[in-house]
Amino acid sequence: MPTTHSLYEIFLRVAADRSFTSAAAALGYTQSAVSRQVQSLESELGVTLFDRLPRGVQLTEAGRVLLPHAEAVRDRLATARAELDALRTLDGGLLRVGAFATADAALLPRTLAAFRTLHPGVTVARTEGPSGKHLRLLAAGDLDVAVVSDTAGQALAGCTLHHLLDEPMYVALPKGHRLAGSRELRLAELADEEWVAGSTRPEDTLMRPVVDAGFRPHTTYVVRDWIAKQGFVAAGLGVTLLPALAADSVRADITLATVHPDDVPHRAVYAATPRGLSPSPATAxxxxxLRFTAEELTAHTAG
Known part of the structure; x- marks a missing residue:
C-alpha cells in the first residue's frame, strides 16, 4: 500500500528541499501533485507559504512561522501511526476483561496465559464479580469482553453473546459420604442433607432449575465464595453444588458426584461483547x- 502524507508533511519536505520537484521525487508524487497540495494548504490557512523563484522556492515569513507547528503535527502523526500500527499488529493497546468467579478458576487464567504469550505487548485490565455486573459494564462501554453465565438473570440489551461451552454441575460431598462416587446423582437422594449455598433464596443460585421443579434444599449456611464453600463441605457441615469449571481446583478432602442433567441442566457459558461495536484486534x-480454551476444557470434562 503506497504511503500517504499529510499536507504538513509535504510542506516540510518542500521547505527542506526548497524545491517542489525534489520534494515530489522524495515523496513519490508528481511535481504538479506536490504543488497542488501546497496550494491547498495555503488556501486553507489564507497565507502564502513559499515564494516561487526561477529556481526553487523559499519560505515566506508565514512559512517560517508555520514551520515549528508543522514539525509538531508531523511528530504527533508519527506517534499516532505507530500506536495504530501497534493496535493492528497486537503489539500494543488495552484489553478490558471481566469474568464470573468460577470462570476465574481455569477458563480465564488459561486464556490469559496463552494470550500473553502470543501478544505480550497488549495490556490486559481484569475485573471480577458476578455476570450481571459485567453485562452492565459492557453495555456502558467500560469492558471489551466478559465471560458470563446464563444464570445472570440480566437483560442483554447492549451485549452480544458468543457461546463457549455448556458446563455440567457436580455435588461436592465430604470424604466418606454415603453417595461419594455416585454418577448422575439425583438431588432427591439429597433431600435430607444440609446445604451450603450462596443465598438464602435457592432460586437465586445454581439450584434454580431444581427449585423450579419443586425441590427445596435445606440451606444451613450461606457462603458466597466457592473456595469457602469447599471448606464448609470438607468440615462436614453440608453439601453444595460446584460448577465443572471449578472442578480442577477442588480440595483433596472432598469428593464430587455428577448431577443428573434432568435435575440441574448444564449451564451455558458465554463470552459477551458490546453490541454494535467493532471489536478491536485484541478483542477478536x-x-x-477463549473459544480454543473452552474446547480444551470441554474435552477434558468429557474425558
Missing part, C-alpha cells in the same frame, strides 16, 4: 483464544 484475538 482474545475471543478466539
Amino acid at each position: 484475538a482474545f475471543l478466539a483464544q
